[in-house]
Amino acid sequence: MADDPVLNAASVPSPASSPATSPASSPADALIETVPPEISPLRAFWSAFSENRGAVLGLAVVVFITLLAIFAPLLALHSPIEQFREHVLLPPVWAGGIWSFPFGTDAVGRDVLSRLIYGARISLGIGLSVMLVSVAVGIVLGLASAFLRGIVEVVVMRVMDLVVAIPSLVLAILVVAVLGPSLTNTIVAVTVVYLPRYVRLVRAAAMAELSKEYVVAAQVAGVGKLRLMFVTVLPNCLAPLIVQAALGISDAILEAAALGFLGLGAQPPTPEWGAMLADSREFIRSAPWIVTLPGLAILVTVVAINLMGDGLRDALDPKLRRS
Amino acid sequence: MFRFFLRRVALTLPTFVALMFVTFVAVRLVPGDPIEARTGERGIAPERLAMLRHELGLDQPVWQQFLHYANGILHGDFGVSIVTKTPILHEFAILFPATLELAFCGLIFAIVLGIPAGVIAAVKRGSIFDHSVMTVALAGYSMPIFWWGLLLIMFMSEYLGLTPVSGRMDLINYYFEPVTGFMLIDSLLSDQEGAFGAAVSHLILPSIVLGTIPLAVIARMTRSSMLEVLSEDYVRTARAKGLSPLRVVGLHALRNALIPVVTVIGLQTGTLLAGAVLTETIFAWPGVGKWLIESISRRDYPALQGGIMLISGIVILVNLIVDLLYVAINPRIRHGG
Numbered sequence: 001m002a003d004d005p006v007l008n009a010a011s012v013p014s015p016a017s018s019p020a021t022s023p024a025s026s027p028a029d030a031l032i033e034t035v036p037p038e039i040s041p042l043r044a045f046w047s048a049f050s051e052n053r054g055a056v057l058g059l060a061v062v063v064f065i066t067l068l069a070i071f072a073p074l075l076a077l078h079s080p081i082e083q084f085r086e087h088v089l090l091p092p093v094w095a096g097g098i099w100s101f102p103f104g105t106d107a108v109g110r111d112v113l114s115r116l117i118y119g120a121r122i123s124l125g126i127g128l129s130v131m132l133v134s135v136a137v138g139i140v141l142g143l144a145s146a147f148l149r150g151i152v153e154v155v156v157m158r159v160m161d162l163v164v165a166i167p168s169l170v171l172a173i174l175v176v177a178v179l180g181p182s183l184t185n186t187i188v189a190v191t192v193v194y195l196p197r198y199v200r201l202v203r204a205a206a207m208a209e210l211s212k213e214y215v216v217a218a219q220v221a222g223v224g225k226l227r228l229m230f231v232t233v234l235p236n237c238l239a240p241l242i243v244q245a246a247l248g249i250s251d252a253i254l255e256a257a258a259l260g261f262l263g264l265g266a267q268p269p270t271p272e273w274g275a276m277l278a279d280s281r282e283f284i285r286s287a288p289w290i291v292t293l294p295g296l297a298i299l300v301t302v303v304a305i306n307l308m309g310d311g312l313r314d315a316l317d318p319k320l321r322r323s
Numbered sequence: 324m325f326r327f328f329l330r331r332v333a334l335t336l337p338t339f340v341a342l343m344f345v346t347f348v349a350v351r352l353v354p355g356d357p358i359e360a361r362t363g364e365r366g367i368a369p370e371r372l373a374m375l376r377h378e379l380g381l382d383q384p385v386w387q388q389f390l391h392y393a394n395g396i397l398h399g400d401f402g403v404s405i406v407t408k409t410p411i412l413h414e415f416a417i418l419f420p421a422t423l424e425l426a427f428c429g430l431i432f433a434i435v436l437g438i439p440a441g442v443i444a445a446v447k448r449g450s451i452f453d454h455s456v457m458t459v460a461l462a463g464y465s466m467p468i469f470w471w472g473l474l475l476i477m478f479m480s481e482y483l484g485l486t487p488v489s490g491r492m493d494l495i496n497y498y499f500e501p502v503t504g505f506m507l508i509d510s511l512l513s514d515q516e517g518a519f520g521a522a523v524s525h526l527i528l529p530s531i532v533l534g535t536i537p538l539a540v541i542a543r544m545t546r547s548s549m550l551e552v553l554s555e556d557y558v559r560t561a562r563a564k565g566l567s568p569l570r571v572v573g574l575h576a577l578r579n580a581l582i583p584v585v586t587v588i589g590l591q592t593g594t595l596l597a598g599a600v601l602t603e604t605i606f607a608w609p610g611v612g613k614w615l616i617e618s619i620s621r622r623d624y625p626a627l628q629g630g631i632m633l634i635s636g637i638v639i640l641v642n643l644i645v646d647l648l649y650v651a652i653n654p655r656i657r658h659g660g
Contacts, residue, residue, distance in 0.1 A: 167635065262616055263620075
């Protein structure tokens with residue numbers, strides 16, 4: 001992008017016009033003038049990110065869970081849905097179980113560890129799908145309302161206001177009740193719930209950029225509207241969007257697990273963590289590990305993503321930095 | 324300021340209309356004819372079907388159906404439950420105090436713990452206490468509360484036997500007619516010894532579960548707001564005057580630090596009502612959240628439609644009130660806006 005003629009031309013007046021812009025939040029500027037040439041933006045980002053030990057820990061856990069999810073078929077000892085009828089409600093190894101079922105088995109004899117590993121696929125899959133769809137739709141709707149204004153902006157923003165007004169889980173329940181409970185519909189429901197954040201964020205960021213001189217310069221240079229939206233302005237709105245996207249994954253995982261717990265998400269025998277918890281409710285007294293482990297998996301995943309997201313925010317967007 | 328109030332109220336109206344529209348459309352998107360769905364496999368004679376469709380207004384054009392629906396809502400008619408045949412508003416009114424009582428206690432729990440924790444963390448910035456509060460807040464914020472509820476039941480109720488597992492009242496030992504619908508008040512009014520204690524013990528775990536996320540949010544907000552205020556000049560002046568640290572923090576700093584915290588607390592209504600759905604399901608708490616989930620499994624679409632309309636309407640109203648109060652309290656916004 002550095003050799004983009006429009007961006008090069010446009011970035012000439014920008015240091016004077018936007019002294020507050022951080023090096024990392026406008027990559028074009030960063031490459032050209034602010035950062036000394038020997039440090040790449042990636043290096044600069046990493047040194048800022050790795051200052052935060054919690055963020056690095058979060059990243060490590062996220063990488064670990066992602067690897068578990070990718071290599072689930074190789075790592076899991078059993079199929080997540082195979083029922084070993086001779087080993088029903090077997091306790092974990094540390095409570096007197098056997099090594100072929102390290103985390104014990106559930107009420108129909110399925111291996112809890114294998115279900116947890118495959119569950120990582122589902123939860124991360126939901127989180128990523130929701131994030132990708134809502135970022136993509138959010139960018140289009142946000143940029144459209146910032147650039148086109150008028151009726152487009154009014155309609156889009158009023159609809160977003162409505163979505164925000166309905167409590168998130170209640171809205172997700174409404175969507176699932178209409179579409180029917182399933183994994184795909186969970187993704188649709190959670191995407192609808194979290195879309196307004198992205199639309200509002202992109203719109204606000206784009207409107208802030210629109211008044212800057214490099215945008216005016218690009219317009220004077222005769223750049224078309226689409227190019228102006230996606231090539232000139234969008235890259236400068238990315239920092240807060242990346243932060244929101246990272247934190248959005250954890251929210252989506254929690255929301256989807258809640259739907260699964262209520263029986264409105266993934267359906268049996270899918271090894272979804274929330275649905276596993278719902279199945280475990282009758283065994284609070286007799287088999288506490290079935291209750292404890294799926295919830296722990298959700299908590300660890302969500303905490304790790306949130307830690308990572310906080311680190312991203314501190315590194316990418318110093319303006320949002322928590323005091 | 325009056326003009327601001329009017330403008331803010333006027334902006335809320337389209338949201339209400341859109342909400343009516345969404346609930347109306349959503350229920351009509353559910354596959355299948357509502358009457359055939361009710362008669363099930365037994366089937367229904369065509370002329371009887373036509374009659375029922377006419378009775379329910381389903382033979383009218385959709386826009387007329389919508390106007391009819393909207394008109395009903397404006398007159399307090401949210402439809403009739405298919406299952407119980409009682410008006411939705413009536414069912415909701417009976418169950419809502421239970422949800423309100425739970426939400427209120429959850430919020431009190433969050434405020435009573437969250438604000439002091441946030442203040443102390445800010446004053447002792449960088450200390451072990453600060454780090455612990457921030458870690459606990461992160462965990463609370465990331466907590467799947469349905470799991471948290473199960474853990475608490477497992478430990479407090481099953482293992483230690485301290486609190487009851489579910490419900491609002493020990494119905495075997497105590498019975499009294501609901502007067503206000505709030506168990507804490509009704510149990511006091513009933514004059515039965517131990518009833519109030521039983522009501523409190525039923526409330527403890529659900530309140531903790533429902534209050535956990537607001538607690539984390541309030542603690543984080545109080546801490547960061549307090550840190551900002553503590554670096555202000557007037558706080559330094561107060562310190563330089565030789566006022567005791569308690570006076571500086573409690574009187575000078577806290578008052579101003581609380582302004583954004585109050586807003587955040589107000590905005591927790593949606594979180595509390597959404598959280599109530601999960602909390603009530605775990606603890607078999609007879610409130611509107613549990614009722615909403617049950618209406619889905621019973622395919623009681625009028626109840627679902629009316630329930631969502633009512634819950635969302637309440638959240639929109641509370642957010643409006645919080646906004647207006649905020650402007651009324653904070654002169655800086657009043658004059659600026």
